[in-house]
Amino acid sequence: MGLRRLLGFIYIDFKEWLSYKYELFFWILNTLIGALTYAYLGTYVSIQYPEMIAEYGSFLSFLIVGLAYNYIIYASLQSPRMAINPWNLMWRLLIPAQLYEVIIGSVLFRYILGITQFIIYMGVAYAFGVEFNIDPLATVVAIMLGVAVMWGLGMISAGVQIITKRWDPVTWFFTMLGGFLSGVWFPYQLLPSTLKQLSYIMPQTYILEMLRKAMLKAKPLPELTSYLVPLLISSIITLSIGYLVYLKSIEYAKEHGTVGEY
């Protein structure tokens, strides 16, 4: 894979992002206000179920991992669709590179932004007294598996959109239900029992649980196999299906002459 080519993608996305001066200003403002809001929520607002939160240290610690998920892992669901969309698909396909290189190059800057935002949140959380108790290996594995699962789903979503041009049921499903059922903003254990059953089939639930245990409880990988195995299987399945769906969608668009349509 050409490193220079990947840097080229980062360069152009960064320049374009910088060109939106007001958005840049509000991005910084939003990140700071968001971080302070969560810090305030986590530090001063009492919740009804302290015993559930105690497992995670504090509500703020709980939220911080939710934010890590939101900015880095959940972003993977949308990245392939946003980076290679019907508007620019033709030009991306004309670049003399393998498709995976173009896809990865097109999304790298989004990850850099997401990681930057997350670091700011971590800094604010640290200032408000959150103690991170991290197992680095388990954390990295949890993030990578989370990214892999979401990438697979994101590729399915992007593939569907190459054909439908707008409608995207995959992102809709996981955005609408993921935040609610999987414990991004509150522990899924607080859900009524029927809904709790549904959260067990959402991959995000496993990602978040594994991430929280790795980042806040320093649980090593051998103790996280109940999350690790389902995530490993899910990532293999979703990535394979996602890549297949994406390739087939491009083949479909090439056969039907809709590559340049949007």
Next chain:
Amino acid sequence: MFSIEVRNLYKTYDKTTFKQKLANVAKLRKPSSEYIVALDHITFSVRRGEVFGFLGPNGAGKTTTVKILTTILTPDSGYASVMGYDVVKDSLEVRKRIGVLPEDAMRGFYWRLSAYDNLYFYAVAYEVPDPKNRVKEVLELVDLDKDAWGRWYQRLSQGMKQKVALARALLPDPEVLFLDEPTKGLDILFTARFREMVKEHFGDKDRTIFLSTHDMKLVEETCDKVAVINKGRVIAVKGVEELKSLMPLTSRQRFRIEFTGTPEDRIEEFVKNIRALSGVEWVEKKNSRVEYIVSEDEVEVANEILKLALNNGLKIASFTRAELDIEEAILQLLGGRCGS
């Protein structure tokens, strides 16, 4: 060696509407589709270093052909190669060797970034050696004013945008350059310069240029060979002069008389009279100009007509054989009327 080879290429588009498809599903009918034949087994080849014109009316199949050759559309059947590489099986190798200026050239640019930044990105993505210098080279080659280099793409004029798109096509120093309506939106000065650049193959005589255009002057002045396509079929692949010679005899025996100081009604009377002459196939009057086509001995008929004009006291300003250009030759091939 051929730069481009197309053999028996066939492409259809499904024109079944979404509504029809839904109706089929609702009525549990066996899915039936209606297809439009975009390319009907076309065959042609382009030699290395040739400037090849690809002409035809709208909807003839020009863009479909360009899309297949540039690997963004898959044919139903047949074979096409660029620089010896199959456009379907070896699409990556094909893309490494081509530059493309599509009809809708403004897509794929970052509108809030400068012409320079856009081209720099593509230079890096295309893995062009020394990208900064190459960007400068191509911007100079397409004559984009230096003060426009740093301007946002969306703030450039239509012609400037087209120049930047042309510069993008030239960035990888391609062996084969595909140009779809390249002079669209360009001012006359740059159009003339563009013709020169095509003649010079943009600095490399080995470069093959595949030119799809409606600009007949561009074709006449630059193309070595021309293919005419209509309704998905290639109806002629000839040199420009050879193409003109394909005109039917009647079309080549066309004459034009220009009158001066003659009332309209007397010209109309004259037209009626020459229509009655034997050997005159077709007559048309446009203001003070009359054109006619003869099918028999042109000298004898011309004498008759001149006599008729002078006897009726008509003042002749000029009497010429009508010049035929490639556009008319193509119109003839496409079944259009000569002189229309």
